Structure formats: structure tokens, C-alpha cells
Amino acid sequence: MDNSKREDARIIKTRRDLRAALMHLMETNNFDKINVNEICKEAMVNRMTFYKHYNNKYDLLNDELLEIKRNIAQRMEKEYPLCPRQRRPAATFL
Secondary structure: OOOOOOOOHHHHHHHHHHHHHHHHHHOOOOHHHOOHHHHHHHHOOOHHHHHHHOOOHHHHHHHHHHHHHHHHHHHHHHHOOOEOOEOOHHHHOO
């Protein structure tokens, strides 16, 4: 595996924490009412750190939606065997 393409564990954890914070806040608040300060407070991450990873809360939401899509695709590939006509069933979603 190429080390230059591998993400640092801290980056993965920070992004995961920010996505989880957004999802937690969205359980009780409208997305439009949530701001970056609240996300950072919930994730226990500095605002500067947030902006190192994302441009704004919409960028963070998009990242979370892509992560959900990846998880669905992985589950589908595990659950459903590959059939001769369709090589990757989950490719429909990606």
C-alpha cells in the first residue's frame, strides 16, 4: 500500500467525530439552524481544525452522505452474491 495515499488515523478520527457531531445535532435541530461552532463544540474540535477538513457545514453534510452511500454499497456487496449479469450490484449506488 502506498503510504502517501493512506490517511493519518487522526484525520480519520477527526472527520468521523465531525460527521457524528453533525448527525447528533440533526436529531434535534434543523440543519439550517446548526452552525459550525455548534458542530465543533459537539465534536470537541477546534474551528480551525474543522476548516482544515471542510469548507463549510454543507461540505461536511456531503461527506456524511457519501459515507452513508459507501456503507450501503459495502453491505450490499456482502449480502448479495455476484450474479453473472451484474458484476457489482452496489455499483448502481456509487
